[in-house]
Amino acid sequence: MSSMSALFQLSMWIRTCHNYFIEDLGLPVWGSYTVFALATLLSGLLLGLCMIFVADSLFPSRRRRPQPFPSKKSFPESSQPLKKVKEEHKADEEDVSEEEAESKEGTNKDFAQNAIRQRSVGPSPATDKS
Numbered sequence: 001m002s003s004m005s006a007l008f009q010l011s012m013w014i015r016t017c018h019n020y021f022i023e024d025l026g027l028p029v030w031g032s033y034t035v036f037a038l039a040t041l042l043s044g045l046l047l048g049l050c051m052i053f054v055a056d057s058l059f060p061s062r063r064r065r066p067q068p069f070p071s072k073k074s075f076p077e078s079s080q081p082l083k084k085v086k087e088e089h090k091a092d093e094e095d096v097s098e099e100e101a102e103s104k105e106g107t108n109k110d111f112a113q114n115a116i117r118q119r120s121v122g123p124s125p126a127t128d129k130s
Contacts, residue, residue, distance in 0.1 A: 018032050018036070
């Protein structure tokens with residue numbers, strides 16, 4: 001019964017505030033309803049936020065251990081300093097560009113002889129087992 005009494009007192013306080021907004025401040029009725037609607041929304045948001053904080057403090061989430069990343073020790077390049085690896089990549093790119101230039105020159109000469117377009121094929125997977 002004490003909770004029912006508290007709700008009745010709350011409704012009387014809201015009625016008093018409504019009359020104050022309409023009569024003393026001169027707000028229209030819809031303005032008073034808007035004020036109460038915004039107050040209801042804000043109080044609900046704040047109470048919900050408090051409930052989340054309480055729930056998180058009472059029942060914290062379990063921390064999962066991060067999955068270990070695969071070790072880079074299996075790669076021989078990772079043991080070399082970074083500069084050496086970059087130099088090797090640049091050297092490889094230069095070798096490829098020289099080979100491409102030579103192959104383009106050769107294909108231009110052969111193009112007049114053969115009108116068929118040919119594709120270069122690497123070693124077959126069955127023969128390369130390293």
